[in-house]
Amino acid sequence: MAIVDSLDRAILTVLRDSGRAPFVDIAKQVGVTERTVRTRMRRMEEVGVVRGYTIREAGIGLTALVRLKVGPGTEIGTLAGEFATWPGIECVYEISGDADLVAVVHVDDTVALRGLLEEMWHAAPGEISTTQTELVLEQY
Numbered sequence: 001m002a003i004v005d006s007l008d009r010a011i012l013t014v015l016r017d018s019g020r021a022p023f024v025d026i027a028k029q030v031g032v033t034e035r036t037v038r039t040r041m042r043r044m045e046e047v048g049v050v051r052g053y054t055i056r057e058a059g060i061g062l063t064a065l066v067r068l069k070v071g072p073g074t075e076i077g078t079l080a081g082e083f084a085t086w087p088g089i090e091c092v093y094e095i096s097g098d099a100d101l102v103a104v105v106h107v108d109d110t111v112a113l114r115g116l117l118e119e120m121w122h123a124a125p126g127e128i129s130t131t132q133t134e135l136v137l138e139q140y
Contacts, residue, residue, distance in 0.1 A: 011041065068103070089104070
């Protein structure tokens with residue numbers, strides 16, 4: 001398993017927002033030199049945390065799909081729009097099928113995922129009927 005420290009995580013956070021950010025911009029945002037960012041990126045590429053322009057976070061974070069079924073009378077668009085602005089939620093789709101919404105979530109670990117799910121329930125009491133969470137095992 002790759003060892004990723006707080007500086008590596010800060011670099012990855014910048015890359016999540018802007019996957020093609022120049023090393024000099026990343027360095028300014030995380031408070032280190034461009035050379036440090038370049039060295040860290042090379043190491044993360046060598047160990048497989050970063051492959052091309054895709055961040056692979058095996059062991060240092062997780063991606064999940066959270067399917068939500070809402071109750072009758074709930075304004076789906078308003079609820080989805082609110083959740084879509086939360087940290088850790090990449091996007092929210094209105095879908096057909098058993099669920100009404102699916103949120104694509106990126107968090108550090110299962111503790112953070114549980115906290116996010118609890119926040120969803122508390123933010124919309126009575127509006128969410130059920131949730132179903134699926135963890136992403138690999139991205140191709």
